[in-house]
Amino acid sequence: MIRSRTARASGALTLAALSLVAAGCDHNQGLPADKPAASAAPLPIPLTTKTSTTPPAKPAVDYTRLLIQDRDISEPNETYTAQSPIINPDGRPGAEVLLVNQNQTKAINVLLVGLPNPADGPSALGEAVANLAKTMTGTAPQPSPVGTGGTVVTGTSLDGKKSVTVLLFTEGGTLARIEFDGVAGQPVAPVFVTDVGQKQAIALRVGQPA
Template sequence: MKRKHARCVAAAAMVAAVALGTTACDHESGLDTSKPAASVPALPGVTTTTSTKPKAAAVDYTRLLLQAGDISATGDAYVDQPPTPNPDSRPGAEVLFVNEEQTKAVSILLVALDNPASGPSALAEAQASLQKAVTPGPPQPSIVGTGGTVVAGNSPDGKKSVSVLLFTEGSTLARIEFDGLPGQPAAADFVTNVGQKQAIALRVGLPTP
């Protein structure tokens, strides 16, 4: 228990050091909360047996997030903080991982979309807002998910390296940010590997439309 507590304290320290709060990631996806459809009022005196379509159960996105063991590489173990469900009251989840040396961090944000057709516009909005987190180089295509795109550079204050992977899987937008020391960006194969694992978790865990 003492070791676990120490790791949590270390994770909190890393958050302050790299200035990466998961809340900051929330505001960079560029998405609006979808509004539920209005219910149809019942008509008095009507006794027909027409049934309405049952409401789909809400998806628990915290169960679809990767865990620390999924991203830990040999010699570079990560510790995760408790995941946050529905950040900013939007359907989805987010989580932050910090390595034990407190030199790297990975944050994952999942945001539910209205439908898969919303993916391209959601990706465009998310990419347009990246300037808040990274001074980017040219966006590079990624094999991860649908519309996978990687943007790498430095934080606006130059205190850390930042790589961001954006993609959609079904009706979900995923944003994965990799932070490191200045001049030490996340390796491209590490970014792809983490992204593919998260895409698979979404593909397997999301309900069939």
């Protein structure tokens, strides 16, 4: 008796399930014969088909990754340690780091400034050279083989307490300024300036986005 009821219940459930499936497949079920089935809502028509020509914004460059490392500084009997780099100094795209020797008698300050356009390099470089007179007294600017437009100025700080040599150049869309400070009357060797500058130029050349 129980088996018979179970069989009838199972049959009823099966018929009900088939009825639901059939109803789900028949989109017109339940509509009067003289009325057509409702059609799908039309897709919205775009107001314009004009293609935007605005180029995508370039991702921000992390200039701290492009700074020369203290392990790259090679000078006899000297070991330099880098302090924490500064991101976007003075609110400008770029980075800055100070490297100091073990006796704290020499320092190398590296400043990278991102340019809006690589074509701005010559004017930015000329302005940077002109601004050196505000912080040091020195010789006339001399050419350097480093980067593009490499320029070196050697002299002393305005108070005369330290020797100062500044190397300026551009690489791609970046202006680089490397200042070497030391004991007054003992300017840094030109070959050392070139070596540090070339290593920084390579870091920029390899690391800058295309």
